[in-house]
Amino acid sequence: MVREPEGNLQQPAKPVLPTKYWFPLLVALIVTGAILAVSEFSSRSFNRTRNDLGQSMGLQSKLLELQKNLAQAEAGQRGFLLTHKPEYRSPYDQAVTALPSIATQARDLAAEDKPGRDMLAALTELIALKMATMRSSLERADTGDFEGALALLDSTDSRALDARTTAAFESMAQRNTAALADRAARWEDSLDASRSGILAVVGLNAALIALLALVLIRDTRRARENAQIQASFAERMKREVDERTAQLSALSEFLQVQSESEKAKLAGELHDELSRFLTPAQMDVNWLAGKCDDDGEVTRRLTRLTELLDSGIDVKRRIIENLRPSLLDHLGLVPAVRWHVEEACKAANLRCNLDVQGNVERLSPDVEIALYRVVQESMANIVRHARAGRVDILLERMTDGIGVTVRDDGVGMADVKVAARDSYGIEGMRQRLRAVGGRMDIDSRPGSGTAVRAFVPQRLSEALDATLTRQNE
Numbered sequence: 001m002v003r004e005p006e007g008n009l010q011q012p013a014k015p016v017l018p019t020k021y022w023f024p025l026l027v028a029l030i031v032t033g034a035i036l037a038v039s040e041f042s043s044r045s046f047n048r049t050r051n052d053l054g055q056s057m058g059l060q061s062k063l064l065e066l067q068k069n070l071a072q073a074e075a076g077q078r079g080f081l082l083t084h085k086p087e088y089r090s091p092y093d094q095a096v097t098a099l100p101s102i103a104t105q106a107r108d109l110a111a112e113d114k115p116g117r118d119m120l121a122a123l124t125e126l127i128a129l130k131m132a133t134m135r136s137s138l139e140r141a142d143t144g145d146f147e148g149a150l151a152l153l154d155s156t157d158s159r160a161l162d163a164r165t166t167a168a169f170e171s172m173a174q175r176n177t178a179a180l181a182d183r184a185a186r187w188e189d190s191l192d193a194s195r196s197g198i199l200a201v202v203g204l205n206a207a208l209i210a211l212l213a214l215v216l217i218r219d220t221r222r223a224r225e226n227a228q229i230q231a232s233f234a235e236r237m238k239r240e241v242d243e244r245t246a247q248l249s250a251l252s253e254f255l256q257v258q259s260e261s262e263k264a265k266l267a268g269e270l271h272d273e274l275s276r277f278l279t280p281a282q283m284d285v286n287w288l289a290g291k292c293d294d295d296g297e298v299t300r301r302l303t304r305l306t307e308l309l310d311s312g313i314d315v316k317r318r319i320i321e322n323l324r325p326s327l328l329d330h331l332g333l334v335p336a337v338r339w340h341v342e343e344a345c346k347a348a349n350l351r352c353n354l355d356v357q358g359n360v361e362r363l364s365p366d367v368e369i370a371l372y373r374v375v376q377e378s379m380a381n382i383v384r385h386a387r388a389g390r391v392d393i394l395l396e397r398m399t400d401g402i403g404v405t406v407r408d409d410g411v412g413m414a415d416v417k418v419a420a421r422d423s424y425g426i427e428g429m430r431q432r433l434r435a436v437g438g439r440m441d442i443d444s445r446p447g448s449g450t451a452v453r454a455f456v457p458q459r460l461s462e463a464l465d466a467t468l469t470r471q472n473e
């Protein structure tokens with residue numbers, strides 16, 4: 001079954017904001033609109049009530065002015081009639097001039113209030129009648145009839161007109177006071193309404209903020225829980241990967257050791273078994289060649305047989321050496337490495353230099369074979385990949401162990417990890433060294449060659465023990 005690669009699956013696009021956040025945000029938007037509407041409504045209502053209040057107060061003041069001017073006119077006229085001095089008339093004359101404009105202003109202020117307007121019209125008519133009576137009285141005084149003029153003012157009709165005018169003023173004032181009280185109450189009502197509206201909106205907003213905070217707290221808690229679950233899952237996976245890696249390493253080390261011992265066994269058996277046939281055969285052929293004085297076909301065939309046997313013995317020796325270098329077992333790491341390096345350099349036409357520093361005598365067999373295999377694989381890599389002209393090998397005894405460095409002047413590598421990803425040579429070296437408690441690092445740059453450095457910790461006493469053990473063997 002062909003599986004669709006996971007990367008090609010169309011994932012549904014995630015919304016920028018989860019749906020659950022939309023509701024509170026939408027309500028917050030509506031609430032903001034409501035706040036605007038409430039504020040606009042309140043402002044208009046305040047303005048209207050303020051205008052109404054201003055009109056009522058203005059009308060009240062105009063009524064008082066009318067009343068004051070009327071009283072001044074009457075007082076001025078009486079003063080004139082009683083004293084006959086013209087200067088007492090001036091309040092009357094001033095009132096005559098002022099009253100019409102005050103009446104017009106009052107009418108303007110009551111323009112939008114029909115009943116008020118009607119009452120004001122009736123009042124101004126009474127004022128006009130009163131002024132007309134005063135005017136007639138003055139006309140009479142102008143003829144010298146002061147008595148008659150006063151009598152006209154004090155007549156029953158004039159008194160009745162005064163009483164009607166006073167009553168009209170009072171009812172107008174009462175109405176105006178009532179209107180003022182009503183508008184003040186409306187002002188308070190709209191203040192209350194606006195306060196309640198704002199309180200309601202603020203309450204709703206507070207509830208929304210609380211709701212959002214709850215959602216956020218819940219989401220944060222969930223996210224934290226998820227992160228914890230993921231972290232513990234990652235931790236578990238890492239532990240499992242580490243365990244598996246350790247198992248694989250142990251298995252690989254075991255296989256390396258097994259493989260080395262199998263190779264050693266095979267090398268021993270090949271040596272013993274093949275030597276049993278090849279050595280006597282070689283001796284017999286040599287004996288036959290010595291006895292034969294024939295210059296013809298027999299001698300030719302004996303010579304070829306000798307050559308074939310020599311080649312066979314050579315091949316046997318090479319196979320055995322590759323399986324388990326006998327020099328390593330008999331003489332130790334330094335001669336085995338020297339022999340291998342010389343062979344490899346000769347075959348690949350490389351200039352080689354082997355440097356041994358300090359006492360690298362006998363080491364424990366597993367350390368010797370591990371370091372020998374590191375040199376063997378490094379040389380193989382140089383021959384196969386490095387395109388080098390020169391190789392330097394350094395074997396050195398350090399205070400705390402043995403170090404081996406194989407350095408070439410070849411093409412180098414850009415990234416060792418990447419280069420070694422799909423092969424086993426470099427990783428195999430690491431495994432071998434790890435199995436004997438050692439480590440390895442590779443220093444390489446493109447164009448600057450490669451240096452493979454291996455180190456196996458080993459105290460000097462261990463090396464001496466190994467030497468003594470081998471000598472006793």
Ligand SMILES: Nc1ncnc2c1ncn2[C@@H]1O[C@H](COP(=O)(O)OP(=O)(O)OP(=O)(O)O)[C@@H](O)[C@H]1O
Binds near residue numbers: 386419420426450
């Ligand atoms: N001395 C070197 N100079 C340049 N490149 C090297 C050198 N040693 C290793 N490499 C690079 O590193 C890669 C990995 O080497 P490694 O020995 O692990 O594998 P390999 O030699 O390719 O195969 P094998 O598994 O048979 O050893 C090589 O393929 C090569 O590209």
Ligand SMILES: [Mg+2]
Binds near residue numbers: 377380381425426
């Ligand atoms: Mg290799």
